[in-house]
Amino acid sequence: MQRRTRVPRRKHTRAGALRGMFRRPEDLRAALKWARVPKRLTTGLSGSLHTRGFILWGATLVTGILCVAQHVYSMDLAEQIGGLRGQRESVEAEIGFLSIECARLSGRERIEAYAAERLGMRYPEAHEVVRLGDGTRSQWDRWGDDLVEGSTIAVNDG
Numbered sequence: 001m002q003r004r005t006r007v008p009r010r011k012h013t014r015a016g017a018l019r020g021m022f023r024r025p026e027d028l029r030a031a032l033k034w035a036r037v038p039k040r041l042t043t044g045l046s047g048s049l050h051t052r053g054f055i056l057w058g059a060t061l062v063t064g065i066l067c068v069a070q071h072v073y074s075m076d077l078a079e080q081i082g083g084l085r086g087q088r089e090s091v092e093a094e095i096g097f098l099s100i101e102c103a104r105l106s107g108r109e110r111i112e113a114y115a116a117e118r119l120g121m122r123y124p125e126a127h128e129v130v131r132l133g134d135g136t137r138s139q140w141d142r143w144g145d146d147l148v149e150g151s152t153i154a155v156n157d158g
Contacts, residue, residue, distance in 0.1 A: 104110070115121040
């Protein structure tokens with residue numbers, strides 16, 4: 001019966017860790033060779049000047065496309081802003097016209113003319129006024145014919 005000798009493993013080095021797994025030195029060399037291959041491939045791929053140039057060229061192209069798209073979008077927004085400013089000016093002009101029209105239509109002279117022509121209304125004569133409330137007594141002599149001319153002093157007198 002052959003006794004196996006155990007090789008102590010080293011935790012700090014890769015070669016020391018692999019030595020305990022392999023008995024023959026050529027197996028250890030092959031394992032170390034294949035362990036380095038993926039590291040070499042990834043180092044060569046990221047470190048290549050062609051790859052870096054391609055990545056830089058792609059990033060530049062994407063940045064240029066984004067800048068052009070942003071410019072087109074901002075031009076569309078500027079056009080919309082111009083249209084909305086024109087609409088605001090027309091609405092402000094319409095508001096001004098309507099406020100002048102409202103002031104014209106709510107004038108006292110126009111309302112009196114409308115009431116006389118369309119509704120057949122007129123100011124009451126002095127003898128047609130009846131006062132209701134406390135202290136109602138006949139004051140015909142005090143009011144006179146002022147109401148016929150459109151004076152409201154006698155009605156609001158109290």
